[in-house]
Amino acid sequence: MKTFKTSTTRFLGKLALVVTTIGFAIPCEAETRPPNIVVFLVDDLGYMDIGANNPECFYETPSIDQFAKTAMRFTNGYAANPVCSPTRYSLMTGKYPTRVRATNYFSGKRSGKFNPAPLNDEMPLDEITLAQALKEKNYATFFAGKWHLGKTKEYYPQNRGFDVNIGGYNKGGPYTGKKYFAPFKNPEMEESPEGDHLPDRLARDSAAFIEANKDKPFLVYLSFYSVHTPLIGRPDLVKKYKAKAEKLKGNAFTEVPGAVAGKKKQKLRVKQDHAVYAAMVEAMDQAVGKVLKQLEASGVADNTIVVFTSDNGGLSTSEGWPTSNLPLRGGKGWIYEGGIREPWIIRYPGVTKPGAVSEEVICSIDLYPTVMKASGVETKHVIDGVDLSPALKGESLERDTLYWHYPHYSNQGGPPGGAIRVGDYKLVERYEDGKVMLFNLKKDLGEKNDLSAQHPERVSEMRAKLHKWYQSVDAQFLQKKKGGPEPWRP
16 A cells, blocks of 8 residues: 655644634634545546436446435536547646647547547646646645546646646556556556556555545545446456346347448447446446545545546447447547536535536536635636536526537547537537537437427527637647548638
């Protein structure tokens, strides 16, 4: 077990008392100490992959489901992008990744009919990260797991505001050693005993940091490598889910029309029954439970904001097709709801009501301003997200629009495209040909019924708003191939 050194300056001791002129003792620290922050970011976890969102879920997530009963669950929560690195950037900065051209996973430059838009594959060093901002309030800061926000060490967590970095480096997944089992051969973490399971290791280190820093404000950012490929599960859990899957009926797959030019058919998983993926989900759930229990054991749960979310939708159209996002359309790498709608559960003691459910539309760009507001840090630079405090209190947010921009060819089969959501309506724009589709998500969550021909005025208004946003963030688009046709331009 790795041990952690706490800061030499602790937060005024365990309890600072000020004696007033009439002799009363006032517990100042209890009133002034900002809340601790714990963020669980799960890689590739779909909206329908937890029991709290999906009563028919094949995977068992008792820790997350119980956590949802103590917190607020959002049914309209999104990632800023359908793949990992851009969403991770948005969580760290509160900004749309399009602002810095970080619009695909680092370094995804796949071509199709056209070349992709120019890609910046590192989080700029002048960005003020979540961890750096919290240093203003003397937070102890900890990162564990997948980083994927820069190629060289100057971009790693320990140089972006985190006091401790366990396992975060330039690789997007656990691609060395025995993958999810030790030896991990990760240059940014001490090696574990043979066979140690990565989710549990990261949870143990997170719990140790909480206990070591319980007397001062802290940020724990546990960014799981799970449930990303390679698909490798704990043998005991794989055995359990193989037996469970044998009792299910029906086909696991279907074929759908290909979304990218030149591709006629595409395989799509329509049933959750992948035993290895299920084992990975449950192991991640157990790790979440271990950290939540440590908050209680350390006596800090009542002053800790806990956030649970994912970086993009579940992987359902490629790379092993491990999960189904139905009724949501598409999955990771797609601008449809299956690629961008995420689990979002937030517990803010004294603010959220246990078991509350919100239909407010939120996004990964909102984490940063919400944490800044809660911690009392003033933000003086451009932020695209909004403080979620009103929603967490059960009120409405002053927001009517969200935007997405993905000018790349996904390695999961998704086409380059953008989208805008205004109220219940979502407009999707394809970058290969400029085609648009309009959906009413309240009536058609699966995005099956294109309403663009029925509502031309709404299409025109939403498209104009989307294009104006493109200009405001200097959005880049598909590039012409040598000797090829000119790409569509908004």
